[in-house]
Amino acid sequence: MAIDPSRVPRFGHGSRVPGWDEAADLTKDPEGVPEPATTPVPEELRARIEEYMARYPDRRSAAIPALHSVQEHYGWCSPEGIVQAATVMRLTPAYLTAVATFYDMLFMQPVGTHDIYVCTNISCSLRGADDLFAAFHEHAGDDPDFNIRSFECLGACDIAPMISIDGDYVGPIAPDEVPEVLDAIRSGEEPFPERQMKNRKSTDPNA
Amino acid sequence: MTETLLLKDIDEPGLHTLEVYERRGGYEALRKALGMSREEVLHELEVSAIRGRGGAGFAMGKKVSFLPKGQMDKYLVCNADESEPGTFKDRELMQKNPHMLIEGMLIAAYAGGINRAFIYVRGEYQLPAERLEAAVEEAKAAGYIGERVLGSDLSLTMWVHRGAGAYICGEETALLDSLEGKRGNPRLKPPFPANQGLYQGPTLINNVETLYTAPVIIRMGGEEYAKLGTQGSTGTKVVSVSGHVQRPGNYEIELGIPSRDIIYGLAGGPPEGRSVKLWFPGGSSAPVLTGDDLDVPYDFDSMAKAGSMIGSGAIIVADDSTSVVDVALKTAKFYRHESCGKCTPCREGTNWTVKMLERVDSGEATPMDLDIMAAVCENIIGNCLCVLGDAMAMPIGSMIAKFRPEFEAHIEAARARAELVEAVA
């Protein structure tokens, strides 16, 4: 198969991996645990992370909750936020960055304010999820307010094809209903209340 | 079955609150258990012969009995990562009836002499996690969680821990690493979690539904529970049915009923005029079965005999309008995305399988590629650190074995189309 080089996504410097051709600066000391005295941390963020740390026998267990908190505070896992979490947790920023990059819900780049996860896994795609994802892209792909992502099975195949809007599950959604969904989110409303997961009754006749 | 055990009254308004749960007899099984000795509770769990509902089907009572005796920190981790494609039973249970999970965890903790508990919920499950957090707070305030629960010698802490989106964190040892604040890479076994699990301490890990069953078993007695289902697969099971069926949803069944009764009887079967082409009996990791296998009884042993597994209890149905190549590609892409990358057969095997399937899809493959793909699958199985690699190889291998003529026809058709396009251009 001939690879069409123009279709391979590349970064500005020509590499397919960010930072690939930036050599490590060997004259610099590795970044250690940040100095608390010189690293201001928003009080609310600090309090939340400390509360999480108290829950576990090992403070590192609070890594994911702390990164969630950073993301809520800054909208993404910004380098500034990671350094602040590392300050509170007495860890290196590299440790937290390594953790954050493993997980799909932690964003290492700024993203739109509203998360729209479109499930495109097996059950949803059997019911038209790929067209639904394409419709979201078409209508809001370049809208900076939305973070539109295709996702693996979200555990709601009973309402396939479904989406998660900032954590709220709703479905089934047809591709031609996408503008209505987007309008509802823009005006701060819940699209299709009768199709929200939280209002769904069990299908089992003996439930 | 006329009486459900887990889904019973699940739509009762306010069941997620302590008040309604208690009014419906909630926490009575816990009281009963605390009136028994730890050994007696463990005995009931063992006699019930309940097998884990998370995928592997290991006997729950036996797993509890593997925990070392004696005074030390012991951990209970509830696996609520539910990410196996097609599975959504834990979600409905946790969202609508969170207290029953807590009650089950308290009973399991008592039986195992456990003093610290965590519920690891997948990050995407916002409402279930919020309901669980609220329920844990309520249970703490009411004295069900804490020091000397209801005056007994059970003391337990419990926290809800939210993940951040990674299928592999459902694998028990990856879950432990993730809960310890690391990347979710599986660990080499042995040592097994019962000996060295969370923070190197003895750890019991069970699926949500398994723990939900503990109060049921205590209430009815292990022996009575074991009368339900079949000898090797006791009890009831919540099955998530999705894909091409008319009534997708969760259904609680007695193990051992014909699969047809679930797919057609409960879920309504494929749309009018369509028939079942292939189905996954236990999530996307299970080898697929065809329309000829609909009478296989739905239980652990019968499904194994039919060459598949009930896994997480998720039935995904694809009707005769479906292209098997599409399903194979979706499946393989999922595992490629979720492979943690720690071991080579899985990391490379999932990647190359996707590439070869893409060649099949675009008509660039030859029938020999199907043999290569089958060989890749065979070389993955049994050679990975955890079973995620196998979980891709098994369904893909089964699709190629069962639908080979269709794969070949697909290659031919796609090639003819490509040639036509080239000729026109």
Ligand SMILES: Cc1cc2nc3c(=O)[nH]c(=O)nc-3n(C[C@H](O)[C@H](O)[C@H](O)COP(=O)(O)O)c2cc1C
């Ligand atoms: C890749 C992979 C993903 C898994 N995902 C889950 C899951 O989401 N939920 C779950 O309960 N078990 C999952 N398991 C099974 C667990 O490893 C473990 O067997 C189970 O939680 C044990 O609980 P049980 O004995 O109650 O079934 C997964 C296993 C593998 C290999």
Ligand code: SF4
């Ligand atoms: S089999 Fe795959 S998911 Fe499991 S440890 Fe190896 S690379 Fe990671």
Ligand code: FES
């Ligand atoms: S496949 Fe979309 S929610 Fe499961």
